[in-house]
Amino acid sequence: MKTISCYEAVKRIFELLEGELTRTKKEELDGHISTCRDCCNRFEFEELLKKKLQKASGQEKTPKRLVKRIDSLLKSF
Amino acid sequence: MEKKKEEFSILLRNCMDVMYRVALRRTNEKSKAEDLVAESCLKAWKSFGNLRDHKSFKSWILRILTNTYISHYRKAKTTPEPIYESEFLKENEDFSLFEQLSSPFVLYNTNPEKEFLNKIFSIDLKKAVDSLPEAYGEVVTLCCLEDIPYKEAAKILKLPVGTVRSRLHRGKAILQKILWEYGKERRYI
Ligand SMILES: [Zn+2]
Numbered sequence: 695m696k697t698i699s700c701y702e703a704v705k706r707i708f709e710l711l712e713g714e715l716t717r718t719k720k721e722e723l724d725g726h727i728s729t730c731r732d733c734c735n736r737f738e739f740e741e742l743l744k745k746k747l748q749k750a751s752g753q754e755k756t757p758k759r760l761v762k763r764i765d766s767l768l769k770s771f
Numbered sequence: 772m773e774k775k776k777e778e779f780s781i782l783l784r785n786c787m788d789v790m791y792r793v794a795l796r797r798t799n800e801k802s803k804a805e806d807l808v809a810e811s812c813l814k815a816w817k818s819f820g821n822l823r824d825h826k827s828f829k830s831w832i833l834r835i836l837t838n839t840y841i842s843h844y845r846k847a848k849t850t851p852e853p854i855y856e857s858e859f860l861k862e863n864e865d866f867s868l869f870e871q872l873s874s875p876f877v878l879y880n881t882n883p884e885k886e887f888l889n890k891i892f893s894i895d896l897k898k899a900v901d902s903l904p905e906a907y908g909e910v911v912t913l914c915c916l917e918d919i920p921y922k923e924a925a926k927i928l929k930l931p932v933g934t935v936r937s938r939l940h941r942g943k944a945i946l947q948k949i950l951w952e953y954g955k956e957r958r959y960i
Binding site: 712713714735736738739740742743746747748750751752753754755756757759760761763764767768771 | 776783790792796805813816868873884885888891893894896914915916918920939940943947
């Protein structure tokens with residue numbers, strides 16, 4: 695397996711979190727993270743930040759009034 | 772006809788929340804977001820027959836929503852976009868909250884990065900996303916918050932994939948810089 699630099703690892707951490715990392719690249723990243731504490735911490739941080747951001751913005755659900763409006767719109771089609 | 776309508780309803784229902792959130796982040800106003808979603812649904816129904824692959828319904832309808840927003844709502848916007856000096860953008864395009872927090876100057880506890888994330892309020896996170904310049908906010912919303920792949924986001928926004936990638940990178944850096952500033956204001960750091 696190819697070894698990668700911390701710079702490359704950080705780049706891949708972001709790609710991984712966005713679901714854009716290929717399997718081989720992920721395995722290389724996993725290999726790096728398992729031996730590099732800095733990158734491991736970085737990964738945990740970015741992952742948690744993303745989760746928090748998603749939670750903070752994902753709380754917004756479609757208001758009932760809009761659901762009703764769409765329902766009647768659908769009936770009119 | 773009835774079958775088509777039922778299919779449309781099911782697909783639509785699965786996308787309603789994401790449509791509403793994207794609309795809300797664009798318009799910044801609940802009633803306008805609702806109008807935008809309703810109008811997009813109407814448009815989508817009219818061209819539903821042209822959609823070949825139902826698996827791409829979500830990116831298809833988000834593209835309709837984006838186009839509708841651009842043609843109607845953006846024009847009607849009365850409040851100007853928050854102005855970000857290009858200086859600010861340039862200076863912070865590689866900003867990393869992690870690097871700031873884990874720098875040796877912030878040594879008040881053993882894990883300042885996690886401490887920071889535990890303290891930061893949901894409302895600040897939301898405010899930070901809302902205050903991103905539109906070009907970055909739309910990409911961060913789709914790719915980071917709604918987990919839409921780059922390729923699909925590129926289709927929705929009619930941008931090259933490379934632009935989506937670079938805007939996402941910069942957008943996240945700016946977002947982290949904004950959070951860093953909030954953290955300082957609230958004395959988390
Ligand atoms: Zn490393």
